[in-house]
Amino acid sequence: MVRLRPALWPTLISLPILVLSLSLGIWQMERREWKLDILDRLTANQAAAPLTLDELLRGDPLRHEYGRVKVVGTFLHDKEFHLAARSLKNKVGLQVVTPLKTDDGRIVLFDRGWIPSEKKEPAQRTEGQVAGRVELTGIVRRSQIKGRFVPDNAPDKNVWFQVDVPLMRQLAGASPDPRLDTFFLEADAAPNPGGVPIGGQTRLDIPNDHLQYAITWFLIALALAGVYLAYHWENGRLDIGGRTKRKP
Numbered sequence: 001m002v003r004l005r006p007a008l009w010p011t012l013i014s015l016p017i018l019v020l021s022l023s024l025g026i027w028q029m030e031r032r033e034w035k036l037d038i039l040d041r042l043t044a045n046q047a048a049a050p051l052t053l054d055e056l057l058r059g060d061p062l063r064h065e066y067g068r069v070k071v072v073g074t075f076l077h078d079k080e081f082h083l084a085a086r087s088l089k090n091k092v093g094l095q096v097v098t099p100l101k102t103d104d105g106r107i108v109l110f111d112r113g114w115i116p117s118e119k120k121e122p123a124q125r126t127e128g129q130v131a132g133r134v135e136l137t138g139i140v141r142r143s144q145i146k147g148r149f150v151p152d153n154a155p156d157k158n159v160w161f162q163v164d165v166p167l168m169r170q171l172a173g174a175s176p177d178p179r180l181d182t183f184f185l186e187a188d189a190a191p192n193p194g195g196v197p198i199g200g201q202t203r204l205d206i207p208n209d210h211l212q213y214a215i216t217w218f219l220i221a222l223a224l225a226g227v228y229l230a231y232h233w234e235n236g237r238l239d240i241g242g243r244t245k246r247k248p
Contacts, residue, residue, distance in 0.1 A: 007232065014228045018221055025217035032210035042066045042204060050137055053102065061183045064140050066204060069185060071110070071136050073102040077122060077129045079172045081109075083160050088114045088198065096197045097163060097184065099172035100136070107174035109165055109184035110138055113197035127194025138185025139202045 045067035056069050076099040083095035093116040100110045112128075119125045143165035146152070153160045155171065166181040174180070189200030 005232070007235065010228060010231055014224055018224050018228075021217045021221035021224065025214045025221065028210045028214035028217060032208065032214065035206070035208045035210060039204075039206060039208060042206070045140075046204075053106070053108070056140070057179050061140060061179055062142055065142055065183075066202070067140050068188070069138050069140055071100060071102060071108060071138060071185065072133065073100045073108070074133055075100055075110075075130060076107075076172060080122070081160055081168055081171075082120065082158050083111075083163065085161065086114055086201075088201070091116060093117050094120060095201070097160075097168065099169070099174070100134075100185075103133075106177075106180065107169055107172050108180060109163065109168055109172075110136065111141070111163070111184060111186040111201075112192065113187045113199035114201055115196045115198070119196055125194055125196050128192045128196050130193060136185075137188050137190070139188065140183050141186050141202070142183055143181065 041063075042065060045064050048064075048067055050068040050070045051064060053069060053071050056064055056067075079099050081097040083097060086093055086095045093114050095111055095114055097109055097111045100108050102108065115125065122129055141163070144162035146162055150161050153162065153164060153167075155167065160168075163184050165184050166176065168184075169181060170176070186202045187197070187199030188202075192199070
């Protein structure tokens with residue numbers, strides 16, 4: 001029989017750390033299940049048939065994140081926005097986000113794709129500035145939040161680092177809308193006249209590292225338990241089979 005006689009200070013120090021490590025490991029496992037549910041839903045959205053804009057707006061548009069939507073309208077090229085520091089095949093450029101005015105007057109942001117830096121000015125890509133009514137298929141993406149190390153947008157210079165849908169729609173002349181302000185559309189891989197912008201840049205970029213984090217926390221708890229028992233063994237507080245090992 002193993003009998004442990006806990007020492008006061010090692011126990012007071014080790015027990016909270018052990019409980020915290022186990023709790024964080026369990027929490028990461030729960031987060032992993034939550035993330036898997038999200039990824040499964042997004043995968044199902046990607047495989048689903050395209051929706052119309054009206055179908056998308058009947059409920060929460062973000063329930064269809066990464067799903068496809070068909071829209072019809074006219075590009076407002078004079079109000080296009082530039083997403084800076086975007087690369088394609090190791091070449092730096094930018095993304096062009098152009099407001100699309102639908103037949104019933106709604107304004108939806110449409111990320112048309114990537115262009116090289118030398119074609120930033122619309123005059124350098126006139127073929128791609130499609131005029132008149134267009135029919136497009138876009139992929140639903142949520143309005144972006146500024147990252148910790150990402151520069152601030154500079155709307156006055158038309159330099160953007162994340163898609164701020166409410167502000168961009170406002171600058172394009174749209175009225176606030178609680179549904180249209182939550183998402184924008186990214187172009188699929190259909191080619192544009194003149195070759196640019198280049199669509200099809202959507203990436204399912206949601207990491208799921210929770211299992212690794214959980215294993216790390218459980219290993220910390222296991223290591224702490226080993227150190228705790230080794231300390232008590234060395235100090236004669238661990239009895240095995242009724243025989244206590246004592247320090248000489």
